[in-house]
Amino acid sequence: MYLIKKKRVLCPSIFLMDVEAPRVAQYCEPGQFIIVRIDENGERIPLTICDYDREAGTITIVVQTIGASTKRMMELEEGDSFRDFVGPLGCPSELVTDDLEEVKKKKILFVAGGLGTAPVYPQVKWLHEHGIDADVIVGAKTKDLVILEEEMKAVAGNLYITTDDGSYGRSGMVTKVIDDLVAEGKQYDLCVSIGPMIMMKFCVLTTKKYNIPTIVSMNPIMVDGTGMCGACRLTVGDEVKFACIDGPEFDGYKVNFDEAMERMKLYRTQEGEALLALQEGKTHHGGCGNCGGDK
Amino acid sequence: MAAPGFERVPIAEQEPAVRAKNFDEVCLGYTEEEAVVEAARCLNCKNPRCVQGCPVQINIPGFITALKEQKFQESYEILTQSSSLPAVCGRVCPQETQCEAQCIRGIKGDAVSIGKLERFIADKARVEGMKMQSAATKNGHKVAVIGSGPAGLTCAGDLAKLGYEVTIFEALHEAGGVLTYGIPEFRLPKDTVVKSEVENVKALGVKIETNVVIGKSITIDELMSEEGFEAVFIGSGAGLPMFMKIPGENAKGVFSANEYLTRNNLMKAFRDDSDTPIFKPAKVAVIGGGNVAMDAARTALRLGSEVTIIYRRSEAELPARVEEVHHAKEEGIKFELLTNPVEILTTEDNSVRAIKCIRMELGEPDASGRRRPVAIEGSEFEIPMDAVIMALGTSPNPLIASTTEGLETNKWKCIVADEANGKTTKEGVYAGGDAVTGAATVILAMGAGKAAAQGIDEYLKNK
Numbered sequence: 001m002y003l004i005k006k007k008r009v010l011c012p013s014i015f016l017m018d019v020e021a022p023r024v025a026q027y028c029e030p031g032q033f034i035i036v037r038i039d040e041n042g043e044r045i046p047l048t049i050c051d052y053d054r055e056a057g058t059i060t061i062v063v064q065t066i067g068a069s070t071k072r073m074m075e076l077e078e079g080d081s082f083r084d085f086v087g088p089l090g091c092p093s094e095l096v097t098d099d100l101e102e103v104k105k106k107k108i109l110f111v112a113g114g115l116g117t118a119p120v121y122p123q124v125k126w127l128h129e130h131g132i133d134a135d136v137i138v139g140a141k142t143k144d145l146v147i148l149e150e151e152m153k154a155v156a157g158n159l160y161i162t163t164d165d166g167s168y169g170r171s172g173m174v175t176k177v178i179d180d181l182v183a184e185g186k187q188y189d190l191c192v193s194i195g196p197m198i199m200m201k202f203c204v205l206t207t208k209k210y211n212i213p214t215i216v217s218m219n220p221i222m223v224d225g226t227g228m229c230g231a232c233r234l235t236v237g238d239e240v241k242f243a244c245i246d247g248p249e250f251d252g253y254k255v256n257f258d259e260a261m262e263r264m265k266l267y268r269t270q271e272g273e274a275l276l277a278l279q280e281g282k283t284h285h286g287g288c289g290n291c292g293g294d295k
Numbered sequence: 296m297a298a299p300g301f302e303r304v305p306i307a308e309q310e311p312a313v314r315a316k317n318f319d320e321v322c323l324g325y326t327e328e329e330a331v332v333e334a335a336r337c338l339n340c341k342n343p344r345c346v347q348g349c350p351v352q353i354n355i356p357g358f359i360t361a362l363k364e365q366k367f368q369e370s371y372e373i374l375t376q377s378s379s380l381p382a383v384c385g386r387v388c389p390q391e392t393q394c395e396a397q398c399i400r401g402i403k404g405d406a407v408s409i410g411k412l413e414r415f416i417a418d419k420a421r422v423e424g425m426k427m428q429s430a431a432t433k434n435g436h437k438v439a440v441i442g443s444g445p446a447g448l449t450c451a452g453d454l455a456k457l458g459y460e461v462t463i464f465e466a467l468h469e470a471g472g473v474l475t476y477g478i479p480e481f482r483l484p485k486d487t488v489v490k491s492e493v494e495n496v497k498a499l500g501v502k503i504e505t506n507v508v509i510g511k512s513i514t515i516d517e518l519m520s521e522e523g524f525e526a527v528f529i530g531s532g533a534g535l536p537m538f539m540k541i542p543g544e545n546a547k548g549v550f551s552a553n554e555y556l557t558r559n560n561l562m563k564a565f566r567d568d569s570d571t572p573i574f575k576p577a578k579v580a581v582i583g584g585g586n587v588a589m590d591a592a593r594t595a596l597r598l599g600s601e602v603t604i605i606y607r608r609s610e611a612e613l614p615a616r617v618e619e620v621h622h623a624k625e626e627g628i629k630f631e632l633l634t635n636p637v638e639i640l641t642t643e644d645n646s647v648r649a650i651k652c653i654r655m656e657l658g659e660p661d662a663s664g665r666r667r668p669v670a671i672e673g674s675e676f677e678i679p680m681d682a683v684i685m686a687l688g689t690s691p692n693p694l695i696a697s698t699t700e701g702l703e704t705n706k707w708k709c710i711v712a713d714e715a716n717g718k719t720t721k722e723g724v725y726a727g728g729d730a731v732t733g734a735a736t737v738i739l740a741m742g743a744g745k746a747a748a749q750g751i752d753e754y755l756k757n758k
Contacts, residue, residue: 023512043570084468086506228534229554262645270572
């Protein structure tokens with residue numbers, strides 16, 4: 001069992017938890033992820049590591065309630081435990097493993113979208129601790145969904161916040177901010193973009209215009225997270241890669257986002273049914289002829 | 296009941312039409328009366344060839360004789376001297392090519408049903424709470440075992456019996472390895488059989504730590520230098536799925552058998568109370584002819600799909616156990632033999648629509664000794680499908696080898712280890728099972744775990 005030592009609600013649909021997992025905290029690095037399971041019947045949910053404390057043996061995760069499982073997770077409180085918590089999985093960010101002197105020479109821009117702010121944070125923090133201040137764009141749909149602003153401000157060089165509806169910070173998508181920054185004369189040697197696949201896709205299209213190499217962090221459907229199932233396979237260049245062991249970070253120029261986004265939709269009907277069942281009890285009996293539930 | 300003769304006592308099974316709709320075990324096992332009658336068919340040979348056919352050298356005439364005399368506890372003790380997982384082996388070992396293939400009875404009739412008798416004793420022991428031989432006094436030496444599949448459990452059990460303090464590290468959240476994530480419920484029940492065999496190993500004093508991915512959570516070198524393990528056994532299996540590298544393979548609805556079976560077996564997707572979803576297509580093709588292909592096909596059938604197995608050679612070359620092929624056919628699974636997929640055809644939204652195949656014929660024998668399948672030019676055809684499951688085999692996960700200094704692997708990424716004692720190229724590190732051989736059987740992995748336990752014992756005694 002893995003104790004939830006702290007829980008903080010960041011906005012109505014997003015919460016943060018510090019979970020006691022000493023084995024994960026001992027060797028994890030920015031860029032890696034964990035898999036958590038709520039209880040005996042829970043699915044394996046992959047989540048990127050948002051922060052870690054090696055001394056306290058805790059891992060910070062940030063979760064958005066999007067389906068039945070994440071809603072159930074939000075119901076857990078400090079003092080409750082997860083049945084399973086495994087990691088660190090995947091490869092650390094290249095920024096962490098590359099030669100530090102080389103990294104120091106680069107002007108780096110992070111582009112975080114929504115919940116993607118969580119996995120961006122440990123990378124920016126790590127760079128800050130190693131004397132590198134990176135610029136960070138944080139984009140969210142609306143003011144309420146901007147998370148970790150104070151934390152990010154403390155470790156970022158320049159922090160640019162933008163909301164789609166203009167309710168906070170700049171107005172418009174993250175891609176517009178990239179365009180604006182370049183127009184303002186900013187120059188970047190590397191971009192790291194983490195967020196919804198659609199955002200990463202358009203971010204890459206934008207950075208390509210300016211020849212800024214761009215790393216993205218992929219979050220496809222996964223089961224075991226150790227290379228066993230192949231559910232997370234992606235087309236990267238002309239190769240098939242597994243996000244869990246080859247990634248999660250890849251060269252954004254090479255990722256086939258359209259294929260990856262289609263693959264994400266595979267269980268949409270079943271996920272919707274599960275959420276409905278959680279909210280209203282099991283009312284779905286098929287018979288609509290559309291969902292296949294009556295077959 | 297007929298007197299012991301040339302034919303084995305038949306065993307009860309669920310009717311095909313009934314079992315095709317549930318996940319309960321297909322084979323119902325012998326009753327006590329049936330088992331005793333079948334046991335009486337054993338000739339108790341002076342030179343028991345069956346024992347030579349067993350990768351863990353179970354004293355087969357010994358346990359069968361005790362069974363025949365209805366000394367069940369004694370029979371169980373004899374059995375468990377050599378095997379920590381008799382209820383598993385009795386179910387999933389290919390006895391027809393091992394012990395039973397050597398049985399003298401088989402020359403003029405049916406071989407003694409050794410596997411089913413083993414299962415009978417193991418099941419009886421579980422139900423009646425019989426205990427295995429207990430562990431020796433602890434000798435204070437710590438050994439780490441990586442992976443809780445058949446190789447790891449066997450190695451850990453044997454070492455514990457010798458007095459070692461053993462900790463198994465398992466990457467998944469449940470112990471059992473392929474017994475838990477791979478082999479389906481209807482061949483190997485999890486809650487009863489697998490869990491209780493794991494509990495038996497724990498009862499010997501073996502600790503099992505789940506959710507630890509060696510190579511990620513901690514490395515082998517760190518286990519040895521920081522956690523005081525004097526030797527390590529790697530039984531991490533062959534976990535990486537292979538794909539065909541044909542167009543359309545990343546379409547929605549194409550799965551590795553590993554994924555499909557893991558969702559259903561480990562994650563229990565077949566149950567209403569499981570949060571894990573599983574795709575339920577109307578028509579599904581399973582590519583491959585091994586036991587895993589049969590398992591995936593029969594699982595899909597039980598989840599309501601119409602299933603076709605596509606295999607590039609002919610029925611004679613199917614690598615699956617005859618019993619599994621027979622069961623699959625009985626349940627209504629279609630076979631497209633001498634057929635090879637060349638492309639997966641998709642709809643606009645990249646979902647599987649059909650599979651394009653080519654007919655094959657058998658040419659000259661290849662390196663495996665089986666006749667090589669050769670494509671018949673111009674014979675391409677399409678079969679409408681909603682999903683495709685690839686059961687083409689697996690290869691070892693490179694994670695451990697790539698994070699362990701001095702551990703040699705071969706060109707198939709298998710760890711190089713001495714067959715006789717599991718010794719690898721790194722001092723104090725032993726390996727066995729699929730991680731060494733590539734995908735093989737449960738019993739061969741157990742044999743390797745056993746040999747490595749002896750190798751480790753000798754190493755630590757002489758250190």
